[in-house]
Amino acid sequence: MADSTYYKPEDLGKFGSITEMNKELGDKFFEYYGKVFEEGALTAREKSLMALAVSHAVQCPYCIDAYTNDGLKRGITETEMMEAVHVAGAIRGGASLVHGVQMMNIIKKKTM
Amino acid sequence: MPSLLKRGADLANARIQLDKLQSLDTDLIPHFGEKLKTSGLLPLKPTGVDILQINMGKMCNQICKHCHVDAGPDRKEIMTRETLQQCLDALDNSGIKTVDLTGGAPEMNPEFRWFVEEVRKRGVHVMNRCNLTIVLANPKYNDLPLFFKEHQVEVISSMPHYTSGMTDRQRGNGVFDKSIRALQMLNEIGYGKEGSDLKLNLVYNPAGAFLPGDQNSLEMEFKNRLKKDFNIEFNQLFCITNMPISRFLEYLIESDNYEDYMKTLVDAYNPTAAAGVMCRSLVSVGWDGKLYDCDFNQMLDMELKENINHISKFDVEKIKERTILINQHCYGCTAGAGSSCGGETA
Numbered sequence: 011m012a013d014s015t016y017y018k019p020e021d022l023g024k025f026g027s028i029t030e031m032n033k034e035l036g037d038k039f040f041e042y043y044g045k046v047f048e049e050g051a052l053t054a055r056e057k058s059l060m061a062l063a064v065s066h067a068v069q070c071p072y073c074i075d076a077y078t079n080d081g082l083k084r085g086i087t088e089t090e091m092m093e094a095v096h097v098a099g100a101i102r103g104g105a106s107l108v109h110g111v112q113m114m115n116i117i118k119k120k121t122m
Numbered sequence: 123m124p125s126l127l128k129r130g131a132d133l134a135n136a137r138i139q140l141d142k143l144q145s146l147d148t149d150l151i152p153h154f155g156e157k158l159k160t161s162g163l164l165p166l167k168p169t170g171v172d173i174l175q176i177n178m179g180k181m182c183n184q185i186c187k188h189c190h191v192d193a194g195p196d197r198k199e200i201m202t203r204e205t206l207q208q209c210l211d212a213l214d215n216s217g218i219k220t221v222d223l224t225g226g227a228p229e230m231n232p233e234f235r236w237f238v239e240e241v242r243k244r245g246v247h248v249m250n251r252c253n254l255t256i257v258l259a260n261p262k263y264n265d266l267p268l269f270f271k272e273h274q275v276e277v278i279s280s281m282p283h284y285t286s287g288m289t290d291r292q293r294g295n296g297v298f299d300k301s302i303r304a305l306q307m308l309n310e311i312g313y314g315k316e317g318s319d320l321k322l323n324l325v326y327n328p329a330g331a332f333l334p335g336d337q338n339s340l341e342m343e344f345k346n347r348l349k350k351d352f353n354i355e356f357n358q359l360f361c362i363t364n365m366p367i368s369r370f371l372e373y374l375i376e377s378d379n380y381e382d383y384m385k386t387l388v389d390a391y392n393p394t395a396a397a398g399v400m401c402r403s404l405v406s407v408g409w410d411g412k413l414y415d416c417d418f419n420q421m422l423d424m425e426l427k428e429n430i431n432h433i434s435k436f437d438v439e440k441i442k443e444r445t446i447l448i449n450q451h452c453y454g455c456t457a458g459a460g461s462s463c464g465g466e467t468a
């Protein structure tokens with residue numbers, strides 16, 4: 011077990027097998043998933059970049075792997091991909107930082 | 123960097139490439155023939171011979187990292203006028219209506235213009251795989267766009283990306299800017315313009331160890347970006363998968379991507395793409411006149427069997443009856459939407 015880890019790259023390819031233990035919900039999920047990423051009011055390309063950003067925000071190594079490769083296949087440039095990751099970084103950073111207002115409120119209330 | 127051959131690299135040897143292709147565990151990468159069998163395509167047979175693809179020589183002004191020909195300025199193999207004449211005889215005797223000129227840079231063959239003129243005199247369509255930078259490589263090539271126009275040559279040009287970074291990393295520093303200039307020159311004389319008969323098609327192949335995405339979406343993206351950034355127009359974008367042979371094979375091995383890439387190709391096997399592989403409708407002539415099922419088999423020295431192995435013995439009926447020689451590299455033609463010199467096949 012010395013070289014085993016929680017995350018294994020080959021598990022990404024087995025994602026589809028989650029239907030084994032609950033076919034109905036699994037199938038519904040994949041149908042929904044497929045629909046979400048179709049061309050719509052947003053292009054499939056835009057959705058791919060959003061998925062890449064969200065993957066970083068939720069820190070899912072499988073999704074990062076999947077959407078980096080998806081981006082390469084779509085001809086999305088590394089500059090575009092890195093900008094998307096910075097969007098995730100900015101929102102996550104901002105989400106922490108904006109709570110500083112709460113901290114300041116308390117400080118201001120409790121101190122002279 | 124010089125070609126594999128010039129560097130004396132093992133992979134310059136076709137036998138060693140084939141050994142490498144067959145070295146992976148068949149649980150991981152089943153024999154391509156086994157896969158074809160499941161699609162009812164074994165033995166693989168031609169559906170016709172619509173195109174004569176001619177490799178006019180391995181000499182090229184570029185030295186792209188992914189080149190499956192191992193072409194470059196240091197390669198001196200060039201098709202002679204005698205062999206080109208045999209190609210013309212083959213056209214006369216077979217009724218084939220399209221030739222596909224490739225290389226290296228076909229334009230560097232000193233007989234290039236004579237040959238194109240002779241083919242066109244016969245009313246045969248000419249597709250020329252032009253790497254674009256050749257047009258600016260030397261003043262003697264500056265008028266190539268006009269020559270193409272005069273002879274109604276269809277131009278097919280490589281463009282791995284609409285930005286310079288990806289393009290130059292694959293094809294060499296400065297290639298992007300020169301390619302853009304050459305495309306603008308072609309546009310200026312009517313190539314790739316809406317309503318014009320002068321066809322300018324681009325070939326996209328990934329700049330790395332991944333498969334090309336959807337051809338239509340990429341075409342749209344290329345059209346928008348090239349128009350907006352450089353006012354360039356073109357007709358179609360063909361997506362081509364990089365074949366795991368020659369310099370691309372070297373890259374795969376050195377970057378530790380070889381096994382994963384082969385696995386990706388196998389996982390993406392598509393029976394519809396397999397039914398449309400280009401070897402079923404073309405035959406390929408090497409610089410020395412030898413015949414092959416395709417340009418890839420040519421680079422692996424997999425020549426046709428003895429009674430039909432040279433352009434001097436060209437017999438279209440016998441060629442139509444041949445069994446196509448396959449090996450593990452063929453997975454490159456059957457992945458996803460398929461890949462051929464004309465793009466997707468499925």
Ligand code: SF4
Binds near residue numbers: 189190191192193227
């Ligand atoms: S890929 Fe084409 S342009 Fe590049 S070195 Fe090979 S033959 Fe020349």
Ligand code: SF4
Binds near residue numbers: 416446447449451455
């Ligand atoms: S590599 Fe050549 S022989 Fe193999 S499938 Fe592709 S075109 Fe056919």
